[in-house]
Amino acid sequence: MHTVVRVAGPDLILRPSPVAMVWNEPGRPHDALAAPGVRLSPGEALVEVELATICGSDVNTVRGTQPAATPLVLGHEQVGRVVAVGERAVRSDGSPLELGDRVVWSVTVSCGECDRCRRGLTQKCRSLAKYGHERVHRGWELSGSFATHVQVRSGTAIVRVSEQLPALVAAPASCATATAVAALDAASTRVGLDGAGVLVTGAGMIGLSATALAIEAGATVIVSEPDPARRAFAARLGAIAVDPGARGSSPERLDTAIDALAARGIPEVLISIEASGAASAAQTAVRTLGVGGIAVLLGSVTPGPEVPVDPETIVRRLITVTGVHNYTADQLVRAVAFLERSWRGLPLDELIGATHALADLDAALAEAATGRHVRVGVAPGRRPHP
Structure with a gap:
């Protein structure tokens, strides 16, 4: 536990000092940065991190495939407790x-007043700012969740979570679960989920979260995923799991699964959620849709190859193609509500394959990069020494 000593007005001194892990460039280990003093502006809070999870974008950053301003404190999926x-x-x-609220918070900080807001x-x-994506600067050193504490700024959506919700389930809400809610909201503008045939390409945390949410809403879901362990997990959620590489008479072919939908009275796929980032999967997501999908x-x-699209098929099938990036405050609220009501019946905690101490962050990121686990956890635990 950390003791918060208020020095004067909004100035805080914490004992022991909060520590953030700072990333500088690919191939270089993280540096530990102590931040003994924090100034809280109106609307801000200091949250002690209980658990963070490693998102794919964190891995892409340390690999150098996703541009980032450095030095940087990564991490934007987390749960923690308000200490100031x-x-x-x-x-x-x-x-x-x-004080004492157990919370998750949005990846974004927004002004609420500009034309986009x-x-x-x-x-x-x-004037967007994002946790885990901003260059470290004086006054906001604790800007990512790979740290003992995060300074949560005004303009952040902060959602309280229950004491019963496991940290392994709560932490991904701040990115994966809320983004999955946003994806299904986008789909629902054209097609109702109840009774619909849905294709999800990619069984990472977002894809599996979208699968669970869609099934709860009454959809029948096909999940296309090359990894057999992730296909098996999708099947446990109640999805029809297929292998995008399946050939010949394999029962895991996508067209076989679509035939299975027809046998259930669902004549065509009308919603596809592309959650893998693969160009071939984006093509499949568009190609598979029925009329009005x-x-x-x-x-x-991250940057990738262009995806060829035949405009005539879009026009004649009345297809809509839309993009989703991050989410709104309401979508984070609904993501937490979904997790609160469903975690006892869904094995979502099993998606976090290992949890490392904050001091072992580089090892945790290396493990996450292997893809063996859908998520890897990071807990302050044994604190690093700057």
């Missing part, structure tokens, strides 16, 4: 944030 509160700090529902696109705010692309967050 600035004036007028509130939860996403407008109620006062309180007024249009409901708070995740694309004109919608393809939601959300996996392509």
Whole structure:
């Protein structure tokens, strides 16, 4: 536990000092940065991290395949406890944030006033800041969750979670689960989920979260995923699992699964969620749709090859193709609500294959990069020494 000593006004001194792990460049180990003093502005809070999980974008950054401003404190999927509160700090529902609240928070910090925020696109705010993506600078050293604490800024959606919700389930809400909610919201603008045939390409954390959410909403879901262990997990959730590399008479072929939908009275796939980022999967997501269907692309967050599309097929089939990136405050609220009501019946905690101490962050990232686990956890545990 850390003791918070308020020095004067918004200035805080913590004992022992909070520590953040700073990434500088590919191939270089993280450096530990001590931040003994924190100044909380109105609307801000200091949260002690209980558990963070490693997102694919963290792995892409340390590999050098995703551009990033450095030095940088990575991490944006987490759960923690409020240990200090600035004036007028509130939860996403407008109620006062309180000391001791166990919370998750949005990856984005938005102004709420610009033209994009007024249009409901708070995740694309004109003055956007993102946890785990910003260059470390004086006054916001604790800006990512690969740290003992995070300084949560005004304009962040903060959602309280119950004490019963396992940290392994709660942490991914801040990215994967909320983004899956956003993807299904986008799909629902054209097609109702109840009774629909849905294709999900990619059984990572977002794809599996979208699968569980769609099944709960009454959809029949096909999950296309090359990894057999992830296909098996999708099947445990109630999906029809297929292998995009299956050939010949394999029962795991996509067209076989689509025939199975027809046998259930679902004549065609009308929603596809592309969560892998693979160009071939994006093609499949569009090609598989029936008339009036919608393809939601959300996996392509790093540069990749262009995807050929025949405009005539889009026109004649009345296809909609849309993109989703991050989410709104309401979608994070609904992501948490889904996890709160479903975690006892869904083995979502099993998707976190290992948890490392914060001091072992480089080993944790190396393990996450192997792809053996859907997620890898990072807990402050034994603190690194700067």
